[in-house]
Amino acid sequence: MHTFEIGSPIVHPIHGAGILRQIEKRQVRGRLLRYYVIDFPYSDLGQVMVPVDMADKVGLRVINARTNIDTIFDTLGGNFSEAEEEESKSFHQRYREYLEKIQSGDLNQVAQVYRLLYRRSMIKPLGTKDKALFETARQLLVSEIVYARAVGDDEARTLLDEAMEDLVF
Known part of the structure; x- marks a missing residue:
């Protein structure tokens, strides 16, 4: 079982990166x-409490700073060979797969979903559910960039946007 330090940035697989404010007894x-009490300043969520003994099962993890963020930028800049394969799936299949990837807690899978939905948005407007997935993936990526690179929210968004500018479809 991993223990986290109060004041340290940690990642919740569904809510993104936040700060461990305290350990509370209830x-x-x-x-x-x-319970770990985690604040999410870059989310509308506010605060989440996770039982300490469930932290591993929930998927709480520390931010892997440079290595992890560099890897997601590599993923974002990857080719679109899998995009054609995605086109052959039904909306419901794609939606389920994308949702599972986002909820996995694996930042590279979140980056894959973001990249594929970004590509789709350049071809045609995203539907309501795809747009919600896109925004969720974006927020998860931005929140982790904020803490890993020690930058503000706006700069993290700019870094993410710049990573997407050079994509070739």
């Missing part, structure tokens, strides 16, 4: 449980 069904 009485639940007669048991005293400890």
